[in-house]
Structures are given as C-alpha cells and as structure tokens.
Amino acid sequence: AQKITQTQPGMFVQEKEAVTLDCTYDTSDPSYGLFWYKQPSSGEMIFLIYQGSYDQQNATEGRYSLNFQKARKSANLVISASQLGDSAMYFCAMREWGNTPLVFGKGTRLSVIA
C-alpha cells in the first residue's frame, strides 16, 4: 500500500502568492518523520524541511512551513511569497522508526507565474 500520497500532479501559483502542496501519509508506527524535498529542473534533490511525529509545533524554515495535522495524517508544505525560483518538483517523504528507508510520494510539479 502506498504510504505517501501527493494528489496534485501539477500546481500553478502567481509570484508573491502563497501555495500549499498536499501530502497525506499512512503508518501505524507512532514514531515517524516527514520530509519535503525540492527538485529543480537541474535534477538535484534539495532537502527543505522536516517534521517529527512528536513535534508539538509545525516546522518552519524561512519561507517554508509544514502544516502538520497528525489526526488527519497530513503534512502539507506551505510556501509563502512564491518566487520564480520555486518552480520545481516537490516530493513528500516519510521514514518510520528504526533504520527504515525514506519512502517518497510521486511528487507535485509547481510552476510559479510572473
């Protein structure tokens, strides 16, 4: 069963607007971590933000924040004040407790329009 679901294959956002990229996950493990990665057209994978299942507050990193709703098993990425350079593929990923692999969703392609 797929553990990470990203239901938006593509999104458009106007420059300087905020955008939310959706991610839902499935696990029965109470201890897990959630990650977001960015992949620009150049192809490299760039780590953006992390949220632990026991973290009391939503994670923030600059213009990135993670809207973590544990009961709904969602971990949406919010990008504020979008920039043209934010145009990229965005992947949500999860790791469960122990030396378990990072499992990725299928990604969302974000296009920022001037």
Add this chain to the structure above:
Amino acid sequence: NAGVTQTPKFQVLKTGQSMTLQCAQDMNHEYMSWYRQDPGMGLRLIHYSVGAGITDQGEVPNGYNVSRSTTEDFPLRLLSAAPSQTSVYFCASSTTGGGLSDEQYFGPGTRLTVT
C-alpha cells in the same frame, strides 16, 4: 567534503549489457540507498544498506544487485539491462542510529538509457 558522488552522469546501454553504477560518500554515513526516478512515479527504492556488509531490498529490486564492502561505497549492478531500466538513478546516504530526523543526502544522479 565531496558529499555523495555518482559516476557516470550519463550512460547508454544496449539490452542485455551489464554495468555498474558507482556511488561513494565521504561523510562516514552508515546508511546508503539507491532510488530510481521515473516520470509520474516519484522516487522508488531499489536497495539499501545500513552498514558495511548489510544490504536489503527495497520496492523495486529485480534486475539489480548491490554489495557494501566499505562504508564509503555502494555500487549498483545491472546484470542484464532491459529497456524498463531506463531511468534516472539516485544514490543517497545518511547517518543511522534510528534518528528520524537524519537528513538524507543525495548524489547528482545517473541518467541511464537502455536501447
């Protein structure tokens, strides 16, 4: 630190040929993994290793072999290439110890085409 390096960057193979994708890291990371990325499929785990001498299968292991004789290197072998293995391959590494927040560092990727 070079981080995670992968060679080659590009490769074209004929069906049935074998080859090894190289991956090395200089961060003394115990955990290493291989993913393939196909359009619309995200990153799918092929094999991973939690330390030298230990490997395990991921979601899509068929047609690939790995070994981990050193902490630094984690090569991926294609035994008999097939067109279905045309993909972009990423190697990644991280610390272990079960730390959930351990960031996974990715190599630049290898773009493989099998004709």
